[in-house]
Amino acid sequence: MAEAVLKLVVEKLADVVTKEVSLHFGFNARIESLQYKLGWIQVFLKDAESKRFSDERVRKWVDDVREVAFRIEDVIDKLIAEVGYHPDNVNSFKPAKLRFAHKIGNEMNSIETRIREIKECREIYGLNELGESSTLPVRSPIKEFILPDLDDPDIVGLQADTENIVNLLLDPATERRCVISIVGQGGLGKTTLARKAYNRDEVKRGFEFRIWLSISQQYRLSDLLKMILEKIRPLKEDEKDRLLKEDPLSRQQAEEYLIGELNSSLVKKKYLIIMDDVWRNNLWIQVRGALPDVENGSRVLITTRFFDVAKGADPTCDPYNLHFLSEEDSQEILLRKAFPNMHPNARCHDLSDLPKRFALKCGGLPLALVVVGGLLSRHPPTYNSWHKVFEKFSWLRDDEKCMTILGTSYEDMPAVLKQCFMYFASFPEDYTIKAKSLIRLWIAEGFIPEVDNTVMEETAETYLEDLIQRSMIQVSTRFMSGSVKYCHIHDIIRDLAIQKAKECTFLKIISDQGGNYGSCTIRRAALHCNNLNIMECTGPNLRSLLYFGDLPDIHKFKLLKVLSEMTGNEITRPIEGDTFKKLCQLRYLGICSCYNFFGADSELWKGISHLRNLQTLDVSNVHRFTCDHMPMPDCIWDIRTLRHAILPDHSSGPPPTAILPKLQTLKTVRVRAQWLTDGWPKMPNIRVLRLSFFPPKYGESFATFLSGLYHLASLHINMHYKGSSTYDMLDMSSFPSYNHMQSLRVNGNWSWNKELDISLFPIHLTKLTLSFSNIQEDPMQVLEKLGSLRILKFDSSYLGRLFTCSASGFPFLEYLELYCLEMLEEWTVETGGMHMLKKITISCCYKLRVIPELQHMTNLKELSLVHIQAHLHDMLQGEEAYKIKQIPSIKIM
The missing domain is CATH 1.10.10.10 (Winged helix-like DNA-binding domain superfamily/Winged helix DNA-binding domain)
Structure with a gap:
């Protein structure tokens, strides 16, 4: 880890010299000297990292190197920050600048002294051999990865256990609601087994509601109950407001309300609730009142490491104890992971008994086997290479074995x-x-x-x-x-x-569990609680903050580079206007909660415009507005370092003068009037583009703009329309045949200005969504020729009454969605057509009365028919039931 830290610091030193930031303070020569010295330390550090756990002297030396690297990083970031905060003062000789330069100079003196000491320690304590040789095995290049085997190796050896759990879930002799518990140590495959049973076709058909809950060690009862209710029905607005309150009395009232709602919602339903990884034996006592028992075969399945948790949930049901894997199954899992996507007969057999020895050392623990197999997949499949890996392991007793194996895999990483x-x-x-x-x-x-x-x-x-x-x-x-x-x-x-x-010293987690003391060496923090003043927990040199609650006070963290909120809650507490203004080194700003006051004229936008190093701006949900347009100051688009701009819907797009050479993602912005007269902004590397409010007069200029976007992979256009008017909004023949475009979505009341033809579409599309379209002919006969298409969606469109598909149509289509097609009456597919289809969703197609012979689609796994006419429903339940009976998962409403 010190190797990676030092590498970043050396690169940063080079960058500072290149930008001549240090020249403003007269430190250029000294920084070049530091860069040279650290470059030599790097030579020894890689070897030292591999030996730090076996030699206490090496461990101390590596820690010293990391500490001095942190100190250098602080000096450099302070220099950059000073230029960023006071750009007009860097060439002057004001007292403040002189005091700052003196302070930084003293710090550099101290750092240079420390580097000399580190060099001397390496010589004094006999560490000169570091860097001269390395016993690390050769790894495959990082880029050479293989997608995981579709036949999940985690399942090997669990076939019989899966059958047993499925039988317990569907046992017709047990009508009462019972709690089945899978018990076993961590890494034994409890979750894998539960997931396998949960996804079995007969289990899907056997319950009206199937709900999966992952239970963390620190859970809140109201959150769990709310998650269950949301799986059953959408929450009403007044319920959302009631459940958002944080005070203890409100939480108790919320729990009581949720228990009552769940009881009434489930009282006539047959349900399956999975509670994965339960740690506390009082969880079932807390939730059982919400899950009624009307003796209809409902089930609750718990996975836990603790026998008392299992026995306490249902004393009449014996816990299902998951055992270690057999030697044969262990070896099979390991080899599947070591040789992914390879037939057993093609695996390397020049390994003697090493696979067996690895499997035995893993002690039948699936997680350990999977990780070791993954590690071996990165090494040449030769006896010598695998034997070196085997010798590196420090195999311990069962209670420590898994963590030790995982640690060895970690040490194998670059x-x-x-x-x-x-x-x-x-x-x-x-x-x-x-x-x-x-x-x-x-x-x-x-x-x-x-x-x-x-x-x-x-x-x-x-x-x-x-x-x-x-x-x-x-x-x-x-x-x-x-x-x-x-x-x-x-x-x-x-x-x-x-x-x-x-x-x-890579990261500090700040939680309610205590031990939250501060340190100048803390570079990254994850805030897992509402601690609004975290300076005392981290110290002033914080570079990265991921917070999972309210935005804390960040004014003093002037070196911050990453600030990201991860929750997405409704927030009413205001953010001060100058919150972001002084964070001149910020590269990532993510705010996913809704701040209703984050308006168009907010000082916050102007503060963000000062972030001239910003790479990602993700503020898509900060303003839940009712208006059609959200203006943003043009100064936002002066940030030329932007790579990803993810904004609230209908935000102002960049002006024609904007030059955004690194921008890859832009969504969702409103088309600006100036684009028609003054030209489009310069975004040559854009890959994902989402535009809203696209008026018909822009069609020709937009086609010209598109012709220059050679990297565009995803395009989403929201057409502008009024009432029921129909426009020839876009000449689709103007679309070039992009090699990179995979996804196209067009929303709007638009019509084609010429006959529908396959040449109108990018040739390599894998996903196509047409919403509010007005195509007066059967689109399937044309779209079926898009040979790469995997997802096709029609949404709220006025299409013809007949859809037909030929025997060779849609060769790779996997998902089809038909939503709110007012005119559709018949949909037919010749035998052989759509043969790769896996999922069909049809909703609100009220005139549809004929569907294809789905029994010929052997890959079809899921069919959802929602809000269909009674005639079609009765036919599929009666004389046409043969069309769908082979489909594992069917939902008809």
Whole structure:
């Protein structure tokens, strides 16, 4: 970790010299000298990091190097901050500047003395051999990752257990609501087993409501009850207001109200509630009153590490004890992870008994096997390479084995990947992480290097995939493109991330658990409670703050680079106008809560415009407005470092004079009148563009603008229309055949000005959404020729009454949604058409009376028919039931 810190500092020194910031204070030569000395220390540091846990002398030396790197970083950031705060004073000789220069000069003297001491210590204590050789095994390049095997290796050995749990859930002989508990130590596969049973087709059909709850160690009862109610029905506005109150009396009243609402909502329903990772034996006592027992076969399934929790929930049900895996299953899991997407017969067999020895040492613990397999996948499949890995392990007894194995996998990572992994310690237990936000945070933190011909976001994606392949991080959801949408971390691996972050002074977690003392070495903090004054917990040199409650007082953190709120709550407490003005080094600003006072004329926008190093501005939900337009000051668009601007709907777009060379994401902005006369802003690297209020007269100029966006991958246009008027808003034939465009969404009452033709669409589209369209013909016969299309959605559109699809149509379509199509009466598909379709959703198509022969679509897993006419409903329940009976999950309302 010290290696990564020092690398960032050396790069920062070079950057300061390049920008001549230090020349303003006469420090250029001294900073170049520091850069030279630290470059030599880097030579020894990589080897030292690998030996720091086996040699106390090396550990002390590495810690000293990290400490001096932090001190240098402080000096450099203070120099940059001084120029940022007082740009008019840097070339003058005012007393304030002289005092500042004197103070910084003294600090540099102290740092240079410390560097000499570190060099001497290496020689005195016999550490000269560092850097001369390395016993670290050769790793595969980070970029060479393989998408995970679709046949999840975590499931190996759990087939019989899955059948047993499913039988318990569906047992017709037990009509009472019973609580089934899966018990076992951490990493044994309790959650995997519960998830496997939860997703079984017969379980989906067997319950009207299936609800999954991840229970953290620190939970709030009202939040759990609210989550259950939200899965059953949407919350009303008055309920939201009532449940937002924070005082103890209001929380007690909220709990009582939620228990009553849940009881009445579930009293006639057959439900399955999963409570994953329960730690407290009083949880069931707290929630059982909300879950009625009317002897209809309802079930509650608990996973826990503690026998008393399981027995206390339902004394009449014996806990299901999950055991360690057999030697055969253990070896199979390990080999599947070590050789992903490879047939067993193709695996390397020149490994002697090493796979068996690895499996035995893991003691049948699935999590350990998965992580070790992921580690081995990064090493050449030879006996010598695997044997070196085996010798590195410090195998301990069962109670410490898993954490030790995980620690070995952590030590195997490159320094940059260790930083990315430790960052997961910032997030609370069971937190679902948005991958795009995580990647932008990594970039703002400085973890991601710039590689020629590769944008940093793409490099960061390979790092995330590397962590996934190593089984250190788990995927929650992927996009159709294969990239990660949401991810999470296993609680045991999170414990490892927290442990390593603490050892390396990488991160401080501030919670209600105490021990929140401050230190000048704290660079990053995750605020898991409402602590509005955190200076005493962190010290003044904080660079990064992720907060999961109210925005704390940040005025004194002048070196802050990352500030991100992670909750998205309704906030009524005002933010002072100058809150962000002096944070001149801020690279990431994310506010996801709703601040109704964050208006168009707010001083906050003007303060943000001072952030001339800002890379990501994510404030999409700060203003819940009722007007059509939210003006923003043009000075916001003077920030040329912006990479991602995610703004409230209908915000003012950049002016024609704006030059945004690094901007990749812009959403959602209103088209400006000046664009028609004065030209469009300069955004050559834009990849995601979402525009609102697009008037018809812009069509020609917009097509010209699009022709220059060679990297555009996603385009979303909200057309402007009044009443029922229909416009020829956009000549789709003007769209060039973008090689990169994958997603297109057009919202608006628009019509085609020529006959519908496949040449009107980008050829590589994977997702197409048409809303409020007015196409007077069957669109399916044309759209079925989009050979890469995987998602197709029609929303509130006035289309023809007949949809037809040929036998060769939509070869890769996986999801089809038809919503509120007023004229649609018949939908037919020839045998062989749409053969890859997995999910169909049809809602509010009130005239639809004929659907295809769905029994021929063998890949179809889910069908949802909501608000359909009674005739179609009766047909599918009667003589046409054969069309849908093979589909595992069916919802008809």
